[in-house]
Amino acid sequence: MIIAETGPPQPREHLQEKCVNPSRRAFLMTSILAGGAIVLSAAPLVSTVIVPSLKKGVGRWIDFGKADSLTSDHFSMLSYEFMVKDGWLDLPQRGFVWAKADSMEGFKIFSSTCSHLACNVIWNKDSRVFECPCHSGRFDPDGRPVSGPPKKPLSLLLHKVEEEKLLIHITL
Ligand code: FES
Structure with a gap:
């Protein structure tokens, strides 16, 4: 065809x-x-x-109870624990801060995290310095480094008083 x-x-x-x-x-x-x-x-x-x-770097306000329980004589360790959502998990976030009443500023509140390599500093009320157990860094009562490897001061934390309760902003 x-x-x-x-x-x-x-x-x-x-x-x-x-x-x-x-x-x-x-x-x-x-x-x-x-x-x-x-x-x-x-x-x-x-x-x-x-x-x-x-979201790291954002924070939350934590209630530490009655603000007038802090003295101006020395720093008190204030512990906290709260849950943080990390993916599908809820993980506890634990730590502590150092706080005292301050006649000039109301309160002085420092992060416990050493500015060198992030160990926790401890307030020594006898020698009146913050001591870091990791590399012997020391900070004065204003959080300034005075000896050892740290070059930066301790971080001052945001805080406020609401209904007589001390709220501190904890960075996650
Ligand atoms: S981590 Fe604190 S002195 Fe090194």
């Missing part, structure tokens, strides 16, 4: 331009689907690992 072509003959290159190469189309579709799958599968990772890690 003979099939007659209608219309003028067209050059072969022209016909190839009009057709979409099927293997190229399949490749593009596969790439788009794979990209979508990667984005969808990464969503839990972003929400549970990356976003919480970006």
Whole structure:
């Protein structure tokens, strides 16, 4: 059987331009689907690992009870514990701060974290210095480094008194 072509003959290159190469189309579709799958599968990772890690550095206000229980004679250790959501886990966050009443500023509250390599400093009320057990760093009652490797002072913590209760901002 003979099939007659209608219309003028067209050059072969022209016909190839009009057709979409099927293997190229399949490749593009596969790439788009794979990209979508990667984005969808990464969503839990972003929400549970990356976003919480970006929240580091934010903090929360912790209630330490009656503000008038602090004296101006020496620093008191105030301990805290609260739960922090880390991905699917709720983990306890524990620590302590050093606080005392202060006639000039109301209260003076230091982080217990040494500015050298983050060990916990301890207030020695006999020698009136904060001592770091890790590398023998010492800080004066104003939190300034006086000996050992620390070069930066202890961090002063934000605080406020509400309804006679001392609230301290703890950085996570
Ligand atoms: S961590 Fe405190 S002196 Fe090194």
